Amino acid sequence: MFRCVLSRLAGVSSDLAWNRFPRPPVYGAVIWSPRRYSMTDQGLSNEAAASACKEGNPITKDFMMQQTMLRVKDPVKSLDFYTRILGMTLLQKIDFPSMHFSLYFLGYEEKKDIPADVKERTAWTFSRPATIELTHNWGSETDETQIYHNGNSNPRGFGHIGLAVPDVYVACKLFEEQGVTFVKKPDDGKMKGLAFIQDPDGYWIEILSPNNMVSITTQE
Incomplete structure (x- = not known):
């Protein structure tokens, strides 16, 4: 939709x-x-x-939407954006030295709930719903030719992730003050009260308020 x-x-x-x-x-x-x-x-x-x-098969009753993976060019910029701008928490960092890449899992969890033991933390991280997995291939941050496709220009594919917030206008005012790039501000276009911003790699993020979605989705 x-x-x-x-x-x-x-x-x-x-x-x-x-x-x-x-x-x-x-x-x-x-x-x-x-x-x-x-x-x-x-x-x-x-x-x-x-x-x-x-x-679905009965065993799928215990399945869960656990993660969405995004490749990022510079993990420093991406971690700053997803924590400072969007307020997420870094749940775990996992390195794969032999393959030269790292994974960063983020979500809306309390830091105090993160287990101290590495094995327990891993199991806990992969049991959290709706996390973002940022994948950094080592060296991409200094590679001027490395640009990731966000899916919103031809050939189109992936579109965006979405964040639910209490008040879209309050959230977007904060984003403006923080210099975030907007694709659509809340009052742009016909659909009011819905916004899209971009992360450092250009991936789109929908900013929505659950209370507004009934009126927005019935507009024509």
Whole structure:
């Protein structure tokens, strides 16, 4: 949903508008028409979306969305942004010397809850929901040619992560004072009360307030 919304805000066409239909697949003597699966005029209906969803295996009841990984050029800049600007806590740093990279796990947890024992800390870190995993390939911070794609220009893919805040306007006022780069400020475009900022590598971060989302998502 939000990717489509961003397309309208930016005044650009959807992904499908930039790509021709793929050649229809052939099953035996039957050729399926592109109109059968075209969603250029509208997205899935509620019924079609519900029909596409299937019941998972019972063991998935214990699965959890645990992390999103972002590659970062300079860990010093990224750690400063995610802790000082966004208020996250560094949960654990893990180095892989033989492969020349490090992982930094961050999330909204209390420092006092982080176990002191390394093994306990590792198990605890990987049991936290919705963490950010920043991956630093050693030496990228001094490589002028190293730039990571944020997914929001062609070829588009990854879009953004999202942060829920009590008040979008208060949060964005703080971000402005801290010199954060905005993609969309709360009063830009048709959708008021919703913002997008960028981290040091250009990844987009949606700033939303749960109380505002009902009115925002019903706008047309």
